[in-house]
Amino acid sequence: MEATDREPQGIDWEAIERSPEFQELAGGRRRFAWIAGTIGIGLGALYVVLAGVAPDLMGTKIFGSMSLGFVGGVALILLTWAITFAYVRRSDRVWGPLEERIRAEFGAQPERGDRFSKEEERIAARVQP
Amino acid sequence: MTVLAIADGVNALALVVFAIVLAITLLITYWASKRTHSATEFWAANRGISSLQNGFAIAGDYLSASTFLGFAGLIFLFGVDGWVGLAAAGASFLPVVLLLAERMRNAGKFTMADVLAFRLRERPARIAAALGTLVVSFVYLIAQMVGAGVLLQALAGLDFAVAVTITGVFMLVYVIFGGMLATTWVQIIKAGLLMIAGTVLTILVLSKAGFNPFELFRRAADNYPDGDKYLASGLQHPNAINSISFGLALLLGTAGLPHLLMRFFTVPDAKAARGSIAWGVLLIGIFFTMTMLVGVGARAILGDMSAADTAGGNLVTPLLAESLGGGEGSVGGDLFLAIISAVAFATILAVVAGLVIAASGAVAHDVWSGVIRRGDGDEQDEVRVARIASVSLGVLAIVASILAGETFNVSILVGLAFAVAASANLPALLMALFWPRFNTTGAIVGVAGGLLSALVVIALSPPVWPGADSDGSPIPLANPAIISIPVGFISCWLGTMLSTENAEVRSYHELKVRSETGIGAV
Numbered sequence: 004m005e006a007t008d009r010e011p012q013g014i015d016w017e018a019i020e021r022s023p024e025f026q027e028l029a030g031g032r033r034r035f036a037w038i039a040g041t042i043g044i045g046l047g048a049l050y051v052v053l054a055g056v057a058p059d060l061m062g063t064k065i066f067g068s069m070s071l072g073f074v075g076g077v078a079l080i081l082l083t084w085a086i087t088f089a090y091v092r093r094s095d096r097v098w099g100p101l102e103e104r105i106r107a108e109f110g111a112q113p114e115r116g117d118r119f120s121k122e123e124e125r126i127a128a129r130v131q132p
Numbered sequence: 133m134t135v136l137a138i139a140d141g142v143n144a145l146a147l148v149v150f151a152i153v154l155a156i157t158l159l160i161t162y163w164a165s166k167r168t169h170s171a172t173e174f175w176a177a178n179r180g181i182s183s184l185q186n187g188f189a190i191a192g193d194y195l196s197a198s199t200f201l202g203f204a205g206l207i208f209l210f211g212v213d214g215w216v217g218l219a220a221a222g223a224s225f226l227p228v229v230l231l232l233a234e235r236m237r238n239a240g241k242f243t244m245a246d247v248l249a250f251r252l253r254e255r256p257a258r259i260a261a262a263l264g265t266l267v268v269s270f271v272y273l274i275a276q277m278v279g280a281g282v283l284l285q286a287l288a289g290l291d292f293a294v295a296v297t298i299t300g301v302f303m304l305v306y307v308i309f310g311g312m313l314a315t316t317w318v319q320i321i322k323a324g325l326l327m328i329a330g331t332v333l334t335i336l337v338l339s340k341a342g343f344n345p346f347e348l349f350r351r352a353a354d355n356y357p358d359g360d361k362y363l364a365s366g367l368q369h370p371n372a373i374n375s376i377s378f379g380l381a382l383l384l385g386t387a388g389l390p391h392l393l394m395r396f397f398t399v400p401d402a403k404a405a406r407g408s409i410a411w412g413v414l415l416i417g418i419f420f421t422m423t424m425l426v427g428v429g430a431r432a433i434l435g436d437m438s439a440a441d442t443a444g445g446n447l448v449t450p451l452l453a454e455s456l457g458g459g460e461g462s463v464g465g466d467l468f469l470a471i472i473s474a475v476a477f478a479t480i481l482a483v484v485a486g487l488v489i490a491a492s493g494a495v496a497h498d499v500w501s502g503v504i505r506r507g508d509g510d511e512q513d514e515v516r517v518a519r520i521a522s523v524s525l526g527v528l529a530i531v532a533s534i535l536a537g538e539t540f541n542v543s544i545l546v547g548l549a550f551a552v553a554a555s556a557n558l559p560a561l562l563m564a565l566f567w568p569r570f571n572t573t574g575a576i577v578g579v580a581g582g583l584l585s586a587l588v589v590i591a592l593s594p595p596v597w598p599g600a601d602s603d604g605s606p607i608p609l610a611n612p613a614i615i616s617i618p619v620g621f622i623s624c625w626l627g628t629m630l631s632t633e634n635a636e637v638r639s640y641h642e643l644k645v646r647s648e649t650g651i652g653a654v
Contacts, residue, residue, distance in 0.1 A: 047223035051379030053371035062364025067346030070363035072212030076219030
């Protein structure tokens with residue numbers, strides 16, 4: 004019953020996967036995640052490793068007495084914000100509308116995270132074999 | 133850890149502020165209890181939380197007392213080494229933003245296991261995911277409750293066992309009567325209180341340095357016995373591998389924390405899920421930066437104090453508040469100390485409630501409904517089992533925390549929880565979502581490999597073997613992440629490749645399309 008109780012029926016998942024809209028959506032997200040994720044997690048790991056192996060380098064003063072160790076962490080948080088902001092902006096402008104087009108074209112049920120009422124959930128649970 | 137009481141006897145003012153905070157949370161729970169009946173209401177607050185609200189709740193779930201007190205103390209004591217852990221934890225939200233938030237919301241229902249069980253054989257996949265969830269939640273829960281006991285003892289003058297029991301009882305009241313709705317609002321209020329307290333402390337600290345943050349770093353270094361060493365790393369972890377291992381656990385652990393991932397099921401759709409994680413990242417980043425300034429500022433203002441003077445650094449923030457409010461014995465100092473203590477208490481309550489509800493989901497939704505009843509159970513039964521599971525887990529946690537006692541090394545447990553999350557939960561979750569070949573054997577071997585390697589390494593490490601915090605242990609690591617994370621990923625891969633199983637319940641194509649587009653999302 005768990006995830007199957009509101010199973011969309013008769014959807015050809017592989018056909019959706021082959022559609023140009025889906026290719027654009029999944030491909031765009033994958034590219035973004037690869038590039039941004041590699042940069043963000045990569046620099047995060049570099050920071051962690053440098054703090055372990057190069058204590059003196061971390062002590063290099065950058066702004067007055069604020070050393071690289073402190074500045075690096077602030078930069079990492081700013082980078083995390085920048086990537087998150089860029090991702091959300093891209094989703095709102097490009098991927099969100101693409102998702103809606105795919106749902107309108109292929110989805111067999113009302114989209115946009117409809118909240119099922121308790122009645123509907125009970126009915127859905129009952130009609131399952 | 134030395135237990136140090138700021139107050140002699142019971143601190144009446146702190147207790148009054150605690151009582152006010154508790155009264156507010158009880159009113160919320162009463163309100164939420166009338167809106168919590170179905171399983172969707174119990175676990176997902178009827179999916180009616182907005183993205184801004186959920187952003188605050190994510191911050192409330194994630195920012196524990198170990199951030200507000202623990203890390204501020206570590207930055208006070210060790211400078212850069214404390215800050216590296218926090219900054220890594222800030223960046224640890226990237227996999228959640230880029231890979232998990234929307235896809236979890238689209239493909240899951242109540243728990244992390246829903247996503248794992250989607251295309252794998254349901255019963256074994258749910259057992260594996262429930263095991264990972266329970267270990268992470270329970271270990272983290274003990275760490276938080278021992279921390280709560282130590283804090284309330286030091287700040288309000290309560291007995292350790294009494295303090296742990298009070299924390300546990302309130303946590304259970306929120307979860308049992310108010311479910312996810314009460315938990316969420318306790319987290320939202322706590323995050324609000326924490327942000328206000330952090331902002332006030334930061335502004336006061338900066339005002340002492342003429343609002344020049346760089347001046348703060350100079351004074352902090354001047355106050356450190358070894359001067360500029362404070363500005364370099366290596367003070368807390370002279371061993372580079374240990375330092376890297378701890379950093380990696382924080383960098384990759386967040387994306388495997390079940391109580392955090394569960395928060396995405398409380399919003400109406402994937403758009404709200406990505407909005408909420410963006411708010412969460414913003415708030416958490418601001419709070420981390422403020423924590424850095426508070427920790428450095430405490431060194432600049434309070435001067436040199438040892439770990440023993442500050443209960444391992446945990447009492448640095450309250451001591452700073454007392455000093456900024458006018459000093460010991462002054463009205464302002466007492467009041468500010470009481471308020472900061474109450475905020476710290478609210479912080480712990482919100483985190484432990486989130487942990488218990490996640491653990492109860494693993495027991496009731498995954499094991500009871502998914503495995504024992506084979507998905508054939510009644511929804512009301514599931515909620516009833518969840519309440520029973522919460523009480524059992526809560527009582528177990530109270531007893532375990534009291535037995536562990538006030539001198540127990542909490543930071544080891546927090547590090548272990550993050551390491552298990554990164555080594556057992558994250559690899560299986562990522563592979564289920566992104567690797568077409570992944571199968572049930574891979575998930576079981578992966579969770580078992582990540583979990584066991586983390587536990588074995590910690591059991592053979594200096595904090596545990598051959599005696600508490602001793603020399604001569606076989607593995608000189610205080611955190612297992614650097615070994616257990618690779619083991620977790622490799623076990624997933626190896627288990628998949630070695631099995632001949634080819635029994636996908638539903639296709640990878642279906643999971644991919646559903647998780648990317650939200651078709652069929654509940």
